[in-house]
């Protein structure tokens with residue numbers, strides 16, 4: 277692999293690189309109009325990989341895969357920008373593996389041939405799992421390791437000693453290996469044949485600029501460099517200049533400038549306008565009255581809020597788990613795996629790191645570590661939103677609004693992945709109206725395109741909300757600051773204990789998910805039995821009807837439980853969508869031919 281011949285860059289390539297929306301012979305890539313129905317085989321991938329994909333129920337390539345795979349197979353440098361959930365990981369992994377299968381790395385190599393660098397350890401694990409499963413399904417003898425900065429020098433050395441073919445890591449960790457001699461610079465220079473920078477738009481904001489700069493010295497000219505990104509930004513341009521030679525720039529039309537369609541079209545966006553205090557009633561109504569489909573990923577802006585919400589849910593018999601940067605890495609990975617496997621339906625993610633990240637792009641990784649603002653306990657390489665492939669999430673709820681528009685895009689991008697459909701519901705308080713308006717204008721709500729419209733959530737009536745007020749306020753009073761603090765500390769203690777057990781256990785049983793449950797009850801107060809169910813007399817006819825429709829839609833989509841929403845793929849047309857056609861209030865014509873609600877169905 278190391279000595280694989282690359283096609284020389286032609287003058288034409290340089291021209292192509294100048295034009296950001298053009299590929300190869302000047303063809304503009306347009307997902308909708310293109311109608312390219314090529315199969316994975318037709319893209320040039322070998323049979324073992326195609327069979328492996330089929331076993332994973334992946335039958336047809338996504339648009340970014342259609343354009344990227346042939347170029348990467350040819351050994352070209354590629355910058356690929358495509359929206360969240362569009363399948364960028366396989367877009368590079370498949371051709372890289374194909375080339376490795378065809379031309380296995382030279383036995384004389386003293387360092388790995390392929391390096392895949394990602395910004396967070398969660399992503400490291402995600403990419404590592406994807407490569408490993410493909411390799412296993414293809415039954416080929418290739419070795420993959422992930423290097424994490426939490427590993428000791430001797431662990432890093434052991435991992436690299438067996439001379440892996442592929443390394444998945446963060447830039448900081450590779451730099452550590454170069455500095456402490458576990459990775460020989462000269463060997464790397466001679467062996468490196470493919471370098472992938474995944475989630476490139478995030479690498480610099482995570483503070484890896486210096487690490488990447490130092491690494492460039494060891495990237496030989498013949499090395500194929502691939503840069504994958506969900507958005508285009510100055511950071512991506514900077515990286516491109518830093519590391520790529522003469523790349524093909526693949527920009528799907530819906531990505532790029534802010535005005536483009538950056539939310540997948542198969543995600544319907546809704547909002548509920550309510551006071552900050554009433555958010556609890558609204559989320560309870562959404563979950564308890566079954567007005568949104570599972571699985572549900574709920575974003576909040578602080579760890580305390582995540583625990584407050586968990587304790588609140590517990591009192592109503594709703595089981596949920598919390599994900600945050602304070603937890604040990606093994607626990608975080610395990611929580612993600614359990615959620616992805618469908619062991620629980622509600623995950624509350626504290627996504628404050630992203631807002632801090634984006635507010636302070638220039639803060640470096642090193643200075644972050646020193647910063648007093650970032651408690652030592654928090655993991656600087658943790659990213660709850662960006663790039664993480666939460667499986668089969670149908671609904672994303674913004675319990676707290678993100679602090680930036682890109683934050684919103686990446687949160688919403690956790691649903692509607694690949695060919696799945698999804699929905700989002702944002703609870704917007706008057707204090708959050710400003711950012712909400714900014715998000716709406718950035719998404720291009722004024723364009724004549726319904727898919728960009730964030731509509732009022734139509735299934736929740738004022739009556740339904742009010743029927744839950746007394747219970748909500750009663751329970752909410754019992755969740756004091758002290759209770760939140762205690763449960764947070766308790767959860768951390770549990771998870772630290774779990775973490776060691778998990779580490780040992782998963783070395784022997786990598787697929788066992790049932791060992792430790794993360795959605796266990798934290799509350800000291802036994803939930804009152806009468807709060808588990810919403811009595812019939814509290815429900816009005818409209819809410820019952822709305823809930824019935826959501827259930828019917830779920831059944832029609834084959835979404836019978838947490839898992840396996842796949843069977844449905846794309847059959848859920850807007851015209852048949854109850855969220856688009858049902859209203860708790862009499863509708864009147866609104867702009868763009870959509871439905872506008874008469875009066876206000878939420879408290880404002």
Ligand SMILES: Nc1ncnc2c1ncn2[C@@H]1O[C@H](COP(=O)(O)OP(=O)(O)OP(=O)(O)O)[C@@H](O)[C@H]1O
Pocket residue numbers: 333334335336337338341358359360361362363364365366505506662663664665689693694695
């Ligand atoms: N051709 C395909 N058909 C169906 N599913 C696919 C296909 N390609 C990838 N997927 C699935 O789609 C999901 C999203 O893929 P991936 O994580 O690569 O997206 P992404 O573009 O990297 O998103 P992000 O920018 O959010 O990281 C994954 O679960 C992946 O297995």
